Amino acid sequence: MNAQTPGAAFNPQEVLRAQVRWRALEIIFWVATLAPFVLTPNYLILCSQIAIAALFALSLDLLVGYSGIVSLGHAVYFGVGAYSAGLLAKHGWGEPISGLLFASVVTALVGYLISFIMVRITHFALIMVTVGLCLLFGEIANSLHDVTGGDDGLQGVKMWSIFGIYRFDMFGRTAYVYTLVATFLSFLVLRRIINSPFGLSLRGMRENQRRMPAIGVPMKSRLQVVYVISACFAGLAGALSAQTTQFVALDALSFQRSAEVLVMLILGGAGRLYGGLIGAAMFMVARDQLADMNPQYWYFWLGLLLVIVIIFLPNGILGGLAALIDRVRSRRS
Amino acid sequence: MKKVFAGIGGMATAMLLGLAPAQAQDTIKIGLIMSFSGQFADLGTMMDAGVKLYMKEHGDTIAGKKIEIIRKDSGAAGTAPDVAKRLAQELIVRDKVDIIAGFSLTPDALAAADVFTESKKVAVIMNAATAIITARSPYFARTSIPLPAAMGALGTWAAKTGGAKKTFTMVTNYGPGIDSEIAFQTAFKAAGGEVIGGVRFPVANPDFSAFAQQLKDSKADSVYIFVPGGEQPAALGKALAEHGVTPKTVKIFSSGELVNDEPLKSMGDAALGIISGWSYSWTHKSDTNAKFVKGINEMLNGRNPDQFAVSGYDGMQLIYKALEKTKGNADGDTLIAAMKGLAWESPRGPVSIDPETRDIVQNIYLRRVDTVNGKPQVVEFDKLDAVKDPVKLQLKADGKLNPDGTAK
Known part of the structure; x- marks a missing residue:
């Protein structure tokens, strides 16, 4: 990716520094996220949900794409975050920003506890356990009908205005600004983590789980740390969802949500920082448009679309584009 | 370099989102939020x-304005109230609809309640049956049924006339299930019966064997059942029949869903004798209903209508009649005011919209499953006239009901 000039002395700091540097296209990407305000002001609610899904996918990317940990139960953290933020607001503290922090701390704690199980297992067992945990949390929320509202959903979530000025309006203006800012700030943090020596060691573990301990990397503690970070940001995404919709449904903890976020990530391209963001946007827009076109059988078209994309672009949209560029370049040279 | 494409991808997405629909002056747009897919798809169908039948019979113009329907699917995830809420917001913000209707399940309607209050748009509930829904927004009107109205009547009848002493209740664990459980149990106890146990099963629950066994083990002489429509009534009916729970061994009381055509088919003769208290069956004898049944038969290749179809039909009827009254003015406050007190002859009998609560007032029929022309079928044998929702009557008596019908 960041190829060294042949002959030049290898300088690891330089490699890391080059990764951290902002590229013009990244800046264009983030500027483009402001376009909906002008171009599609009627779609801001969807945009805010895309931003939330993107953050959620990004948090999963840290595990799946960068650390090589498979998870089919990431909705646990989304749900815990959503319910913590929702319950806090329901019981009298509706201030959004402190609510976000509260929810992410709660989720990080849950992630910390679960991480003790996670670092002990790998591969298929990991899939089983994460799915199991997801079902477990879903059922707990369902059975705590008095607290969570069960299948009726958590009602009575009332959010205060942001800074006491901007209330969450029906058009989704505040919601989109709020989620976009939160997602962008989270992205900055995650980008920094991924491009740090710590992030590099995660990629090392993904590539070779045996060699990393041999060169002195404490695998288990690193995995625990990354697990907690990932949980924390997934919880943040959940909290954003609870706050902007002022509602939490059991669906926040569902297996379907876990599966969907993985699909988004794979669709965009795992381990590519922007993969989750692009994947989330593509998935949500496709779903929205297809469901409008055919309310009865739209899942068929969504399924077909996913199969086609994955057959032709096994590494996701970004992976496919990267391969394309490589081919064009090699032909030129 | 791949970041280039990340940027382009983002731009493309933003462009794609720019396909906003055009606006027209002389149309009234109605958004339908229903479960068109998933476990409750049949209910949406x-x-x-x-809805389609009413529009076929009465045309798509009212007071000189064209009626346009926009359909949205809320059913993909089973129950996803946040989806229903988002769809309601999008219909109003994006599609600029004037009226919203549908709502298969209670959580969907409750989640979206604030949207209607804020946007001042009328929402007609065509199924969701928990009593409290209409009290959550002053812009709700309902054409289906407030469950406690029917279930209270059934509970009283079960203990007084039905000969049930010890009963067991089986309901779905969400708003309407709990609502109907309370209504039935309260009425049953008040009439001298004893409730010896009960189960609540999850909303998305495909198999009922374990619950049927629990009922059998409880040694109750009767059981009360509520399940929402869709695939569940048939699955539950089958489980009961398999465990030997039939009206011959245990008296079965239920809401209307369990004795719709599909579940009756899968239960066969095991269903004979089930008593239900409900607002509609296609076997109801009236000219209006005969015409309605014929219309639905033609539309759905011979299938008979159930309460969902009649609520959809009456929902459209309510909207049409109210728009006629306001001369095509679909403004939320004007329209809801026009809906209050409207009365008409529905396929299920005379109905009206209670001006105080905006909920439907209708007859509740007591029916038994009997063999008619060699097939199990619902037969009405008694009725209660113009039943109002007891829950909101209680709220009113306690002084907890605002003049606009919302709860304090």
């Missing part, structure tokens, strides 16, 4: 058939 039936409601939509009712």
Whole structure:
């Protein structure tokens, strides 16, 4: 990716520094996220949900794409975050920003506890356990009908205005600004983590789980740390969802949500920082448009679309584009 | 370099989102939020058939304005109230609809309640049956049924006339299930019966064997059952029949869903004798209903209508009649005011919209499953006239009901 000039002395700091540097296209990407305000002001609610899904996918990317940990139960953290933020607001503290922090701390704690199980297992067992945990949390929320509202959903979530000025309006203006800012700030943090020596060691573990301990990397503690970070940001995404919709449904903890976020990530391209963001946007827009076109059988078209994309672009949209560029370049040279 | 494409991808997405629909002056747009897919898809199909039939019979223009329907699916995830809420917001913000209707399940309607209050748009509930829904927004009107109205009547009848002493209740664990459980149990106890146990099963629950066994083990002489429509009534009916729970061994009381055509088919003769208290069956004898049944038969290749179809039909009827009254003015406050007190002859009998609560007032029929022409079928044998929702009557008596019908 960041190829060294042949002959030049290898300088690891330089490699890391080059990764951290902002590229013009990244800046264009983030500027483009402001376009909906002008171009599609009627779609801001969807945009805010895309931003939330993107953050959620990004948090999963840290595990799946960068650390090589498979998870089919990431909705646990989304749900815990959503319910913590929702319950806090329901019981009298509706201030959004402190609510976000509260929810992410709660989720990080849950992630910390679960991480003790996670670092002990790998591969298929990991899939089983994460799915199991997801079902477990879903059922707990369902059975705590008095607290969570069960299948009726958590009602009575009332959010205060942001800074006491901007209330969450029906058009989704505040919601989109709020989620976009939160997602962008989270992205900055995650980008920094991924491009740090710590992030590099995660990629090392993904590539070779045996060699990393041999060169002195404490695998288990690193995995625990990354697990907690990932949980924390997934919880943040959940909290954003609870706050902007002022509602939490059991669906926040569902297996379907876990599966969907993985699909988004794979669709965009795992381990590519922007993969989750692009994947989330593509998935949500496709779903929205297809469901409008055919309310009865739209899942068929969504399924077909996913199969086609994955057959032709096994590494996701970004992976496919990267391969394309490589081919064009090699032909030129 | 791949970041280039990340940027382009983002731009493309933003462009794609720019396909906003055009606006027209002389149309009234109605958004339908229903479960068109998933476990409760059949319910959406039936409601939509009712809507289509009414529009087929009465045309798509009212007071000189064209009626346009926009359909949205809320059913993909089973129950996803946040989806229903988002769809309601999008219909109003994006599609600029004037009226919203549908709502298969209670959580969907409750989640979206604030949206209607804020946007001042009328929402007609065509199924969701928990009593409290209409009290959550002053812009709700309902054409289906407030469950406690029917279930209270059934509970009283079960203990007084039905000969049930010890009963067991089986309901779905969400708003309407709990609502109907309370209504039935309260009425049953008040009439001298004893409730010896009960189960609540999850909303998305495909198999009922374990619950049927629990009922059998409880040694109750009767059981009360509520399940929402869709695939569940048939699955539950089958489980009961398999465990030997039939009206011959245990008296079965239920809401209307369990004795719709599909579940009756899968239960066969095991269903004979089930008593239900409900607002509609296609076997109801009236000219209006005969015409309605014929219309739905034609539309759905011979299938008979159920309560979902009749609620969809009456929902459209309510909207049409109210728009007629306001001369095509679909402004929320004007329209809801026009809906209050409207009365008409529905396929289920005379109905009206209670001006105080905006909920439907209708007859509740007591029916038994009997063999008619060699097939199990629902037969009405008694009725209660113009039943109002007891829950909101209680709220009113306690002084907890605002003048606009919302709860304090």
